[in-house]
Amino acid sequence: MKPTLFAAALGLAAIASFHVQAAPLDHVNPLMGTDSKPELSNGNTYPSVGIPWGMNYWTPQTGKMGNGWAYTYTADRIRGFKQTHQPSPWMNDYGQFAIMPVTGAKRFKEDDRASWFSHKAELAKPDYYRVYLADSDVTAELTPTERAAQFRFTFPKTEQAWVVIDALDKGSYVKLIPGERKIVGYSTRHAGKPLTNFRNWFVIQFDKPFKSGEVWDGDKILAGAQEAKVDHAGAIVGFATADGEKVGMRVASSFISLEQAERNLAREIGSDDFDATRAKAAKRWNEVLGRVEIKGASIDQQRTFYSSLYRMVQFPNKLYELDEAGKPVHWSPYNGQVLPGRMFAGTGFWDTFRALYPFLNLMYPSVNREMQEGLANDFKEGGWLPEWSSPGYANVMVGNNSASVVAEAWLKGLRGYDIETLWQALVHGANNAGPMEAVGRAGVEDYKRLGYVPYDSGIKENAARTLEYAYDDFAIYQLGKALGKPQSEIGVYAERARNYRKLFDPETGLMRGKNKDGSFQAPFNPFKWGDAFTEGNSWHYTWSVFHDVVGLIELMGGRQAFVNKLDAVWTMPPVFDDSYYGQVIHEIREMQIAGMGQYAHGNQPIQHMIYLYDYAGAPWKTQYWAREVMNRLYRATPDGYCGDEDNGQTSAWYVFSALGFYPVTPSSPQYALGAPLFPEAVLHLENGRKVSIKAPGNSDTKRYVDALSIDGKPVSRNWIGHDELMHGAQLEFRMSDKPNQRRGTAAADAPYSFSQDPSEKR
Numbered sequence: 001m002k003p004t005l006f007a008a009a010l011g012l013a014a015i016a017s018f019h020v021q022a023a024p025l026d027h028v029n030p031l032m033g034t035d036s037k038p039e040l041s042n043g044n045t046y047p048s049v050g051i052p053w054g055m056n057y058w059t060p061q062t063g064k065m066g067n068g069w070a071y072t073y074t075a076d077r078i079r080g081f082k083q084t085h086q087p088s089p090w091m092n093d094y095g096q097f098a099i100m101p102v103t104g105a106k107r108f109k110e111d112d113r114a115s116w117f118s119h120k121a122e123l124a125k126p127d128y129y130r131v132y133l134a135d136s137d138v139t140a141e142l143t144p145t146e147r148a149a150q151f152r153f154t155f156p157k158t159e160q161a162w163v164v165i166d167a168l169d170k171g172s173y174v175k176l177i178p179g180e181r182k183i184v185g186y187s188t189r190h191a192g193k194p195l196t197n198f199r200n201w202f203v204i205q206f207d208k209p210f211k212s213g214e215v216w217d218g219d220k221i222l223a224g225a226q227e228a229k230v231d232h233a234g235a236i237v238g239f240a241t242a243d244g245e246k247v248g249m250r251v252a253s254s255f256i257s258l259e260q261a262e263r264n265l266a267r268e269i270g271s272d273d274f275d276a277t278r279a280k281a282a283k284r285w286n287e288v289l290g291r292v293e294i295k296g297a298s299i300d301q302q303r304t305f306y307s308s309l310y311r312m313v314q315f316p317n318k319l320y321e322l323d324e325a326g327k328p329v330h331w332s333p334y335n336g337q338v339l340p341g342r343m344f345a346g347t348g349f350w351d352t353f354r355a356l357y358p359f360l361n362l363m364y365p366s367v368n369r370e371m372q373e374g375l376a377n378d379f380k381e382g383g384w385l386p387e388w389s390s391p392g393y394a395n396v397m398v399g400n401n402s403a404s405v406v407a408e409a410w411l412k413g414l415r416g417y418d419i420e421t422l423w424q425a426l427v428h429g430a431n432n433a434g435p436m437e438a439v440g441r442a443g444v445e446d447y448k449r450l451g452y453v454p455y456d457s458g459i460k461e462n463a464a465r466t467l468e469y470a471y472d473d474f475a476i477y478q479l480g481k482a483l484g485k486p487q488s489e490i491g492v493y494a495e496r497a498r499n500y501r502k503l504f505d506p507e508t509g510l511m512r513g514k515n516k517d518g519s520f521q522a523p524f525n526p527f528k529w530g531d532a533f534t535e536g537n538s539w540h541y542t543w544s545v546f547h548d549v550v551g552l553i554e555l556m557g558g559r560q561a562f563v564n565k566l567d568a569v570w571t572m573p574p575v576f577d578d579s580y581y582g583q584v585i586h587e588i589r590e591m592q593i594a595g596m597g598q599y600a601h602g603n604q605p606i607q608h609m610i611y612l613y614d615y616a617g618a619p620w621k622t623q624y625w626a627r628e629v630m631n632r633l634y635r636a637t638p639d640g641y642c643g644d645e646d647n648g649q650t651s652a653w654y655v656f657s658a659l660g661f662y663p664v665t666p667s668s669p670q671y672a673l674g675a676p677l678f679p680e681a682v683l684h685l686e687n688g689r690k691v692s693i694k695a696p697g698n699s700d701t702k703r704y705v706d707a708l709s710i711d712g713k714p715v716s717r718n719w720i721g722h723d724e725l726m727h728g729a730q731l732e733f734r735m736s737d738k739p740n741q742r743r744g745t746a747a748a749d750a751p752y753s754f755s756q757d758p759s760e761k762r
Contacts, residue, residue: 024289027306030124035073035638043641046071047124052288052313054146068092073638077114087346091390092191095200098166101153103136108164127281143278145268148252157243165235174235175227176213181206196336201261207248212238255331296679303636308651315647316344333392334382343374345391347647349401355652358663361412373417379425395436399468407479408667451499455513455521463513463532467544470499474547475667504555511542530580539598540606549615550753559616570597590643602643611672614718615750620739623675627703668752670719689728706736718744719751
């Protein structure tokens with residue numbers, strides 16, 4: 001075979017073997033994390049095909065329609081190709097519908113139309129998906145835009161080629177328009193609470209006339225009907241095809257109207273053919289992923305890095321659309337109206353405030369500026385900021401971490417949106433219990449009166465709430481200062497930021513639930529998951545003092561005692577008490593099998609802990625353990641994560657750590673330093689400047705930082721400032737195979753802590 005044909009046959013990956021530089025997109029494996037199940041998460045991801053932050057994604061569906069585990073790597077049959085907005089299998093989906101080609105007998109029910117497939121005949125990329133459906137002898141392909149997609153089905157010679165449209169149950173509608181080779185309809189299926197005026201309208205345009213067309217309801221064809229508005233509506237259209245004939249489809253959707261769906265189709269696909277749409281999608285992915293350039297990495301490291309970055313630029317996804325004049329408008333999940341402005345949905349701040357949003361502020365600030373505009377609209381239309389949105393308020397997880405997301409963006413320089421409305425939203429959320437436990441602050445009256453949410457208050461996971469509220473109050477205070485708010489208004493948040501101290505138990509040296517009368521909860525098992533904590537135990541949550549690590553060090557008896565406590569996390573056996581849940585939840589199992597003691601990287605509360613050695617004068621331990629976690633718990637394979645990926649957060653830990661720094665305190669202007677994973681990386685900032693990170697000789701054995709210079713000046717500190725990076729910076733790491741136990745050991749080398757802030761000394 002000629003080399004050019006060989007490369008074309010194998011695709012872009014093969015081109016690299018001819019010494020052509022591979023693009024970032026070529027390294028992404030969307031199947032990373034798909035070998036998961038409810039009992040054990042290796043990511044709980046699905047292969048999403050879409051555009052960064054797009055309104056819709058597409059995925060092959062191996063599970064039953066409505067099953068949150070949409071695609072699992074061990075499955076062997078595909079039931080359809082689903083438009084999805086699902087942020088997590090635990091949250092499930094909304095507004096989904098599915099498309100499936102079949103041949104032979106007319107089969108439209110999901111089990112009947114399902115086809116065997118093999119990963120050997122599957123290609124999953126962010127911009128393109130292809131699979132061979134064995135039962136129908138059909139090759140299916142799809143490629144996306146932000147709100148639309150193109151499909152291409154290659155059929156065998158047959159008089160019985162079909163395409164099935166499944167609008168799913170819970171109230172749906174389809175209509176055939178044969179003269180226009182078109183199907184329109186809507187889905188209303190939503191896994192959460194009812195939503196006002198919720199419809200995901202779709203329009204499907206074929207490039208081949210229908211030979212036949214029918215609509216169906218559940219398990220029966222509606223004879224003679226051309227439209228159906230029923231519980232479970234669908235359509236099936238037939239064709240006669242020649243051998244190898246390709247039938248094309250253009251699909252778009254809208255939460256606003258059918259007219260808007262048509263507009264989205266015309267604007268985003270227009271006259272483009274399949275390959276033109278794919279080329280545009282690939283270009284966009286390479287623009288976004290290419291903002292971070294890595295050099296000298298192994299092929300496995302490149303795949304893991306860019307597969308992680310791919311996960312970081314999907315959620316929250318756009319809920320807004322562009323009207324006839326090109327202005328942003330959105331259907332509101334809060335009041336059901338169509339209103340001007342932007343809105344996003346599909347993320348949980350309990351996860352993503354930690355590292356995902358800090359990465360957006362560093363590398364994609366214009367995108368987060370739009371998200372901040374959307375948050376202001378959330379508050380205007382719903383009366384609260386969401387802590388989990390899918391697409392409206394969801395009653396899961398704890399904390400008031402929207403405060404961190406809002407404060408950090410402004411503090412790190414984002415402008416051009418209604419910060420005063422967002423300030424009012426933060427103040428409102430911090431001082432009131434919301435319409436559900438996960439909105440506003442559950443237990444807020446006790447928190448304001450006592451400084452903590454009591455263990456015996458009837459509010460579950462109270463210690464976790466207290467610790468997160470204290471950090472969120474710090475974030476509010478910092479934003480208030482930046483906005484010039486009077487001390488009489490914001491001083492209370494500075495006081496509350498110290499509330500973490502109220503839960504510290506000097507007897508055990510750990511955080512512990514506390515009763516209304518001031519006594520600690522008893523009995524107390526620091527290995528008990530849940531109860532006073534959220535998806536973790538006291539050994540995980542004790543470190544959740546993001547804003548005042550030095551204050552926590554003092555409570556623990558000083559730096560050596562603190563380091564000893566950190567060390568103990570790694571050396572203890574992975575014992576646990578699951579009695580609060582009554583079963584071993586998957587987060588517990590993932591800690592147990594990781595072989596890293598009590599360190600539970602598969603869930604968020606402890607992920608920053610590795611960087612706390614920086615605050616206690618032992619940065620070489622941060623360098624060692626960060627590399628261990630990157631090496632042992634991440635790979636670009638179907639089992640490549642060590643727990644839920646969670647909308648980019650677990651990926652963001654890896655990407656930040658691979659670059660050599662991490663945002664322990666998101667709403668402070670500093671990042672704690674680790675050590676780079678690669679010999680070289682370049683950050684191409686939106687403002688046109690570059691951050692160069694060099695670590696010559698970096699390797700798995702040379703993982704320790706012997707010396708560091710920033711812009712040519714030697715530094716011993718264990719942090720770098722956000723402003724330093726944004727102005728463009730050159731970081732030169734001298735790496736060693738032995739830890740330098742002299743560098744970074746002075747108290748002045750520690751990153752920011754609230755209790756050490758000269759302006760806050762009392």
